[in-house]
Amino acid sequence: MEMEGWVSMPKVELHAHLNGSVRDSTLLELARVLGEKGVIVFSDVEHVILKNERSLTEVFRLFDLIHILTTDHKIITRITKEVIEDFASENVVYLELRTTPKKNDSIGMSKRSYLEAVLEGIKAVNTVDVAFRPHNADVGNVKSSSLINDTCNGSTRKEIYVRLLLSIDRRETTEAAMETVKLALEMRDLGVVGIDLSGNPIVGEWMTFFPALKFAREQGLYITLHCGEVPNPKEIRAMLDLLPQRIGHACCFEEEEWKRLKSLNIPVEICLTSNIRTNSVRSIEVHHFADLYNSKHPLVICTDDSGVFSTSLSKEYNLAASAFGLGRRELFQLARNAIEYIFADDEVKRELKEIFNSVEKKLDQ
Ligand SMILES: CNc1ncnc2c1ncn2[C@@H]1O[C@H](COP(=O)(O)O)[C@@H](O)[C@H]1O
Numbered sequence: 001m002e003m004e005g006w007v008s009m010p011k012v013e014l015h016a017h018l019n020g021s022v023r024d025s026t027l028l029e030l031a032r033v034l035g036e037k038g039v040i041v042f043s044d045v046e047h048v049i050l051k052n053e054r055s056l057t058e059v060f061r062l063f064d065l066i067h068i069l070t071t072d073h074k075i076i077t078r079i080t081k082e083v084i085e086d087f088a089s090e091n092v093v094y095l096e097l098r099t100t101p102k103k104n105d106s107i108g109m110s111k112r113s114y115l116e117a118v119l120e121g122i123k124a125v126n127t128v129d130v131a132f133r134p135h136n137a138d139v140g141n142v143k144s145s146s147l148i149n150d151t152c153n154g155s156t157r158k159e160i161y162v163r164l165l166l167s168i169d170r171r172e173t174t175e176a177a178m179e180t181v182k183l184a185l186e187m188r189d190l191g192v193v194g195i196d197l198s199g200n201p202i203v204g205e206w207m208t209f210f211p212a213l214k215f216a217r218e219q220g221l222y223i224t225l226h227c228g229e230v231p232n233p234k235e236i237r238a239m240l241d242l243l244p245q246r247i248g249h250a251c252c253f254e255e256e257e258w259k260r261l262k263s264l265n266i267p268v269e270i271c272l273t274s275n276i277r278t279n280s281v282r283s284i285e286v287h288h289f290a291d292l293y294n295s296k297h298p299l300v301i302c303t304d305d306s307g308v309f310s311t312s313l314s315k316e317y318n319l320a321a322s323a324f325g326l327g328r329r330e331l332f333q334l335a336r337n338a339i340e341y342i343f344a345d346d347e348v349k350r351e352l353k354e355i356f357n358s359v360e361k362k363l364d365q
């Protein structure tokens with residue numbers, strides 16, 4: 001199938017890091033401005049941004065650089081808006097975007113003000129039809145109607161539901177992690193649905209984050225963890241024992257961990273290009289997608305960092321199709337299955353099912 005076929009298919013994105021999903025053109029523009037101010041040397045940075053092959057260590061160096069470029073409330077709002085627009089433009093109908101709230105005293109940024117800038121970006125996707133509908137016990141309903149692809153007669157209006165996950169960076173302390181969880185609880189009515197643990201997998205200790213994650217779980221926030229990006233059986237087992245609602249990656253699992261994961265039936269966020277590029281998986285031929293798919297384990301295809309890895313969700317679907325011999329029907333069904341694993345409420349699930357049902361009728365035409 002042509003790329004266009006994957007672009008037009010409705011899709012669900014559950015593993016996308018905000019700062020990893022920024023367009024290259026925006027990063028270069030921001031770098032140019034900082035270069036002119038003498039804060040960075042533009043040509044050095046340009047080289048790093050446009051480089052294609054990166055090890056896991058280099059990826060995390062790049063994130064540190066991206067964070068220097070995006071350290072400003074206005075820029076955070078801008079990249080949030082652009083990232084949502086990019087996903088909407090390829091028919092992602094539900095996006096769970098994750099980001100690490102950052103504190104930076106020198107520019108008056110707190111974790112809260114960072115998050116407010118992100119929420120501003122969600123609202124800015126479109127001024128019409130953005131509904132904040134906080135209900136009593138339920139999470140808020142943030143539905144951004146993106147008109148970016150609108151033609152003059154308004155025939156290709158695209159709608160996208162957006163929810164937020166707050167990430168805890170593995171470099172953080174227990175207190176900092178706890179602050180993020182408390183912020184998530186406060187912002188629940190504004191579309192924050194859960195907590196993610198991410199960051200360089202060789203940094204930090206599980207017991208540092210555990211108290212905050214346990215508290216989040218007890219408070220009813222949904223949890224997803226970057227799990228098994230590098231071999232660490234002890235940590236993988238401890239992570240599974242927390243019973244997160246989803247995990248990301250699961251690249252370096254051994255027999256025993258697979259058994260546990262499968263018996264718990266925890267959905268896995270699969271990021272093919274990311275895993276290959278960071279060498280967490282040797283090659284696409286040996287990727288665990290095939291085994292999980294064949295054993296009907298719940299999984300969802302995601303991008304991870306569409307900017308950093310020069311990919312898109314449509315490209316990931318295309319890659320899964322060609323690498324594992326899947327057709328349009330099978331991938332449509334995978335995308336639809338993912339509705340069950342989202343962290344939004346039943347009303348959103350119902351609406352998403354309707355979108356998929358209406359498209360299904362046209363699938364074989
Ligand atoms: C490649 N695999 C990965 N493994 C682990 N963590 C990753 C990641 N890709 C991204 N992040 C996490 O997301 C942050 C960037 O987005 P935000 O600043 O939060 O919006 C990175 O700094 C890292 O902590």
Ligand SMILES: [Zn+2]
Nearest residue numbers: 017198248304
């Ligand atoms: Zn990730």
